[in-house]
Amino acid sequence: MSQSAPPPQQPPAQPQAETQPQPQPQPVDGNPYAQQPTDGVPYAPQPGAVPPPPAPGVPYGAVPAPAPVRNNIGVGLVAAFAAAVVAAGVYGAIIGLTKHEIGWAAVGVGFLVGLAAGRLGGRNPVLPVASAALSLGSVYIGQLVGEAMIGAKETPLSFNELFFQHFDVVQEAWKADADPLTFVFFAIAAYVAFTGAKKAAL
Secondary structure, three states, rough: OOOOOOOOOOOOOOOOOOOOOOOOOOOOOOOEEEOOOOOOOOOOOOOOOOOOOOOOHHHHHOOOOOOOOEHHHHHHHHHHHHHHHHHHHHHHHHHHHHHOOOOOOOOOHHHHHHHHHHHHHHHOHHHHHHHHHHHHHHHHHHHHHHHHHHHHHHHHOOOOHHHHHHHHHHHHHHHHHOOOHHHHHHHHHHHHHHHHHHOOOO
16 A cells, blocks of 8 residues: 655745844934934035034134234334424414414324324334324424414515524514414314324334
8 A cells, every 4th residue: 555755845934034124314403414324434424515614613724823012112203203393384384374273283283193103103102192292392383383474474584584583583473372272272282192192003
């Protein structure tokens, strides 16, 4: 009696390997275009990505050293003296031509002296004081020049004769014509020169 062979058994099915879901790129800080790294490298640059700006307060490069403070009292004094001489001549010419003392001219004297002292001399504390003193002398000489120019028109003497040979006469004429406004112009010129030298210092 023949026995039937048992049907061949199917080999047991191999269990399929469980597939792990691949991590998906996630947006960073709410930006869908900036993605977190997926290869284990933190903050790997993405193709075509723009580098982030530097953090606030971080300089782009080395900070340059501040410029040295200029402090040359000799040059400042010479410049202020030269400016005072020029300003005295211009101020005196204005007085001689107009026969009046003009306030803005006194302001110009102080400004010119203070500017020259501060720009060329720097921040030496002596320069504002020297500028104020030089501006006082400049206004005084300018007023004497104006008196000499006016006297040259009213007398047969020339300006050079009056100013250089009869300087005492010019001073007496200045004293006779001086009024409170004359001394106000002195104060204006000194104040403008003092403050101008401090502001113009480099």
